[in-house]
Amino acid sequence: MPESDRDAKSRPDPDALLALAAQDRRGKLTVFLGAAPGVGKTYAMLTRARRLKQDGVDIVIGLVETHGRSETAALIDGLEILPRRDVNHRGRVLPEFDLDAALARRPKIIVVDELAHSNPADSRHPKRYQDIEELIAAGIDVWTALNIQHLESLSDVVAQIAGVPVRERVPDTVLKRADEVLLVDLPPAELIERLKEGKVYLPDGAKRATDRFFRLGNLTALRELALRRTADRVDDQMVDYLKQNAIEGVWASGERLLVCIGSDPLSEKVVRTASRLAEGLNAPWIVVFIERADRESGDGEDVRRLDETFRLAEQLGAETRRIIGNDFVEEILKLARREHATQIVIGIRRQSFPMRLFRQSLPDALAERVSEVGIHLVTDRETVPVKRKSTGKRTLPPGTGRAVAIAAASVTASTAVGLLLGHFIVLPNISLLYLLAVLASATYAGHISAIAAALFSVLAYNFFFIKPTGTFTIAEPHEVFALVIFLVAAALAGSLASRVREQAKSARQRAAATQALYDFSRKLSGTAKADDVLWAAVTQMQSTLKRSSALLLPEDGDLQLKAAWPPDTELDVTDIMAARWAMDKKEPAGNGTGTLPNSPFHFRPLTSPHGVVGVCGFVQADKPLEINEERALAAILDQTAIAVDRARLSRESLDQAAKLEGERFRAALLSSISHDLRTPLATITGAVTSLRQLGDRMPPESRDDLLQSIEEEGGRLTRFVANLLDMTRIEAGTVNAKRDWVDVADVVRAAVDRARKYFPDREVETSIASDLPLMRGDSVLLGQVLFNLLDNANKYGGDEPISIYARTDGNDIVLSVTDLGKGIPPKDLEQVFEKFFRRGKADGRTPGTGLGLSIAKGFVEAMGGQIKAESPALRRRGTRISMRFPAAKAEISEKDRA
Amino acid sequence: MSVERILVVDDEPQIQRFLKPALSAAGYDVREAMTGAEALKAAATMAPDVVILDLGLPDMDGKEVIANLRGWSQVPIIILSARDRESEKIAALDLGADDYIEKPFGIGELTARIRAALRHRVQMEGGQTQLSADGVAIDTIKRVVTKDGEPVRLTPKEYDLLVMLAHHAGRVVTHKTLLTSVWGVAHGEDLHYLRVFIGQLRGKIERDPADPKIIRTEPGVGYRFVGDEG
Incomplete structure (x- = not known):
């Protein structure tokens, strides 16, 4: 043996260690297991609890039914008891276990009696064992009690032993995952004695049933089951211990079971049997259903039964699979090879003799083709016949009337054609016409129509064409033979044709489903916005499932309803809680699940490669999805999850881009401030110090020039600071442009006046149309825009005058500022409105700050106008910046005019 | 005619520093106040002929000073204000101030406003x-x-x-x-x-x-x- 192999063998099994680690974070479950009521489980539990309490352990009573017995009540005395939750159930107030109170109290150990109890309808979980699982998940140790009869895999055996059906059942996995199982044992004879003394509490109504239950034979059998289960567990624990500590042992059974089921009632038994077998072999087991690819899965009842069987298998600890394929045997063998199955379990029904003649049975086919795999057969011999829920006689499948009508019509047509042709030519094989009728019926209306057509044809053929015609009697014996041959041929042809039809129909349905899915995925791939994705998803769900649908995404740490169809769908508190559960626990919740089944909605987590991105829900209202709907939903959910994820990522990358843009802006701002503030400050400081120290030695004109430069630079600083403030407002999105009435001419004049203060030498020509209407806007912002444009034109306009035009153009007011400087090269024309874009040192004058035009653009757009730059403007020179605003009509009532 | 008294209310020492010599040179008797309270007290004791008031004062809003003054005096009030704060100017004028001048201003503009205000007082008296x-x-x-x-x-x-x-x-x-x-x-x-x-x-x-x-x-x-x- 190579070195590494030996190492691997003696090292602890990593899976076993992982399982142990997972157990550490959870609370521990201790089950007090008994064979029957009255053996003293509660008593044992409470005695132990008292002992621990005395040792200072934080142990509380979550729920214990004393049933009025003083013995038990005395034991509870002195222990902390959590308050119960009053639940209104069908008009009665029931004090139920308060899960939230227990979670809030967070004791080290909590005692919750009666593991198999069912909660009232509006509880979070329908079963108490689910409450207990939540407690354990929260890290609280739980002690509970269970009678062996309530164990799911044993329920059929118990029903057989005791002759009483078991209603409240607990999945085997619960007991299997328990960290500690304590068997509370009492010999059956003593138990019967206690019962006679009235020491066993029994509900009044159950007296008669219990008489049958508490028989020595029953109790002995149940006791044996309980003992055996406990012994099995001890064995398992031993094996686990050996695995965890890497001790070589004989545990490795290496068995794997593959269990094949169908939608028939026998499958439930197959699953239970397989579960016991797997338990005995300590082997993992896989339950598989193979769906015929060419056929839609049977009627609603079958689908429901199959779902139930799957659920049962999962509860009993099996892995489940659904496979689509044509060749049962081939698919089973493929799976068996892939999963390294060592045993195959299948159910077998007694078949009628002719069926056995024609068809090789599944076990035979399997046995023929496998060599190393064992095959277990489960027969239906002892199965209790399943009561059909349908009342009265079996109803015909829908559409039967139409199928028969089509058959009758086509046969009538054939007969008519046959009779008509008979007048002109002799048709030796008139039966071929009827074959045509059968084929037509099969093709258009399916196999029922085909059979009907075949029967009608035989009758019509006989009546109209076989001598003596006009009667149903047949004279010649060979005609009888021909008729039989015809019937068989017609039936075969009809069944073939109807099969083709069914296949075509199912292919069409699938094609439609695939097309819908394809359309959906194309719709999704075209939309990057989360809202569009959500709408597409809910509408798709609604159209596929024909149920109200809702999508919830996490936002600000909570789940928010983001889209629903119909759009006014509302979720109440229970629905939201179920959705949250689906999100947090990554499992389905709400209707049809173990969590908050009271909600009409069924919620599924949307799982993407980056985790759960949201929850989708649809109204289930106790009608689970059919298999094809389930398939479509799974595809929709996958697509939606990926699309939501993508939208989230694209939003994040947009945020990132905005952040980068912001950082670039800040960097440009800093460099602008450092340059544009320093230059005027340097000038002012220089001029002032010169005047103070050397002023009396200067000629008056030099002094005046220095003073003037101080004033000018002060003005420049003022404008720069104003621009910075304006730019910051635009960047922060806090420009609240007013919608006041603005007289453009007035604003132009004010802007020109202001500009004259700063550059009095520059000539500005204004030309304003005298009939210029008012506009809606913000006169201060517009004034600032005009001032910036004038300032800009002054910098780049050479020595030529600046002109301002205002006129109407259709329903718009067009306002422009034109300079006659060098103009802007075409390549820069696009960029002039960008922040911090400067046109270089024009004419040796100080360049701009690169803010004026971008502020102008920001303000114009805030007022709902447009701005653009043109160059050259006139005579191949200059730049024109023009703005366009909608004109507004001012209405003044006659009374106010006077 | 006696020398007209002008009360300059501004908390910026630099403004006071150039206004006092300039207005004195123009022939007026100049008093200074740095806060709103001081201004009201001075207006009551010296009975100025014109008040020049900066709206940004440390102790109270300049508009309050106007409202208070107008309670008992018809003395002409000229406001010093920034260019981009029209709403403030308009509010002050509507409260009873007589005129305004934007900072920064040249001394010529200010003396013209003062002359107009003083003339108005004569007109009021003479009807x-x-x-x-x-x-x-x-x-x-x-x-x-x-x-x-x-x-x-x-x-x-x-x-x-x-x-x-x-x-x-x-x-x-x-x-x-x-x-x-x-x-x-x-x-x-x-x-x-x-x-x-x-x-x-x-x-x-x-x-x-x-x-x-x-x-x-x-x-x-x-x-x-x-x-x-x-």
Whole structure:
């Protein structure tokens, strides 16, 4: 043996260690297991609890039914008891276990009696064992009690032993995952004695049933089951211990079971049997259903039964699979090879003799083709016949009337054609016409129509064409033979044709489903916005499932309803809680699940490669999805999850881009401030110090020039600071442009006046149309825009005058500022409105700050106008910046005019 | 006439530092106050002829100072304010301030505003009925307006508007004040009335309506009548 192999063998099994680690974070479950009521489980539990309490352990009573017995009540005395939750159930107030109170109290150990109890309808979980699982998940140790009869895999055996059906059942996995199982044992004879003394509490109504239950034979059998289960567990624990500590042992059974089921009632038994077998072999087991690819899965009842069987298998600890394929045997063998199955379990029904003649049975086919795999057969011999829920006689499948009508019509047509042709030519094989009728019926209306057509044809053929015609009697014996041959041929042809039809129909349905899915995925791939994705998803769900649908995404740490169809769908508190559960626990919740089944909605987590991105829900209202709907939903959910994820990522990358843009802006701002503030400050400081120290030695004109430069630079600083403030407002999105009435001419004049203060030498020509209407806007912002444009034109306009035009153009007011400087090269024309874009040192004058035009653009757009730059403007020179605003009509009532 | 007293309320020492010598040089008696409380106390004791008030004070809102002053005094108040804070200016003017000037300002602008405010005080005392500007004369007793001696035909509303502005000659009048006094409280927000009527009025009284000298626009705030002494 190579070195590494030996190492691997003696090292602890990593899976076993992982399982142990997972157990550490959870609370521990201790089950007090008994064979029957009255053996003293509660008593044992409470005695132990008292002992621990005395040792200072934080142990509380979550729920214990004393049933009025003083013995038990005395034991509870002195222990902390959590308050119960009053639940209104069908008009009665029931004090139920308060899960939230227990979670809030967070004791080290909590005692919750009666593991198999069912909660009232509006509880979070329908079963108490689910409450207990939540407690354990929260890290609280739980002690509970269970009678062996309530164990799911044993329920059929118990029903057989005791002759009483078991209603409240607990999945085997619960007991299997328990960290500690304590068997509370009492010999059956003593138990019967206690019962006679009235020491066993029994509900009044159950007296008669219990008489049958508490028989020595029953109790002995149940006791044996309980003992055996406990012994099995001890064995398992031993094996686990050996695995965890890497001790070589004989545990490795290496068995794997593959269990094949169908939608028939026998499958439930197959699953239970397989579960016991797997338990005995300590082997993992896989339950598989193979769906015929060419056929839609049977009627609603079958689908429901199959779902139930799957659920049962999962509860009993099996892995489940659904496979689509044509060749049962081939698919089973493929799976068996892939999963390294060592045993195959299948159910077998007694078949009628002719069926056995024609068809090789599944076990035979399997046995023929496998060599190393064992095959277990489960027969239906002892199965209790399943009561059909349908009342009265079996109803015909829908559409039967139409199928028969089509058959009758086509046969009538054939007969008519046959009779008509008979007048002109002799048709030796008139039966071929009827074959045509059968084929037509099969093709258009399916196999029922085909059979009907075949029967009608035989009758019509006989009546109209076989001598003596006009009667149903047949004279010649060979005609009888021909008729039989015809019937068989017609039936075969009809069944073939109807099969083709069914296949075509199912292919069409699938094609439609695939097309819908394809359309959906194309719709999704075209939309990057989360809202569009959500709408597409809910509408798709609604159209596929024909149920109200809702999508919830996490936002600000909570789940928010983001889209629903119909759009006014509302979720109440229970629905939201179920959705949250689906999100947090990554499992389905709400209707049809173990969590908050009271909600009409069924919620599924949307799982993407980056985790759960949201929850989708649809109204289930106790009608689970059919298999094809389930398939479509799974595809929709996958697509939606990926699309939501993508939208989230694209939003994040947009945020990132905005952040980068912001950082670039800040960097440009800093460099602008450092340059544009320093230059005027340097000038002012220089001029002032010169005047103070050397002023009396200067000629008056030099002094005046220095003073003037101080004033000018002060003005420049003022404008720069104003621009910075304006730019910051635009960047922060806090420009609240007013919608006041603005007289453009007035604003132009004010802007020109202001500009004259700063550059009095520059000539500005204004030309304003005298009939210029008012506009809606913000006169201060517009004034600032005009001032910036004038300032800009002054910098780049050479020595030529600046002109301002205002006129109407259709329903718009067009306002422009034109300079006659060098103009802007075409390549820069696009960029002039960008922040911090400067046109270089024009004419040796100080360049701009690169803010004026971008502020102008920001303000114009805030007022709902447009701005653009043109160059050259006139005579191949200059730049024109023009703005366009909608004109507004001012209405003044006659009374106010006077 | 005695020397007029000016109370400068500003918490910035730099502003005080240049205002005091400048205004003193212009012939006024200048007192300083750094807070709102100090300002109210000084206004009560020295009875200033004009108050120059910065709206940003450390101890109280400048608008509170105006409201308090207007409770007992009609002294003209000129506000110092930033260019981009029209709403603040308008609120202060509506509370009873007489005029405003934007920071940064030149000393020439400030002394012009002070002169207009002082003149108004004289008008109030004298109840002036003859007003004139750039060749336009208004006689409020005869209700006659002439331009270069020729009568100007004004509608009643145009006349009311002109007189309202002329009574505040040299000082800004807010849109709201004009609208409510001429058209009534219900029209306080109908700015388009003003835009239209001011246009009409300028067409009738200005020498060049495209370059108005008598009625000046104060963007975002209101209008200012520039009288002959302005």
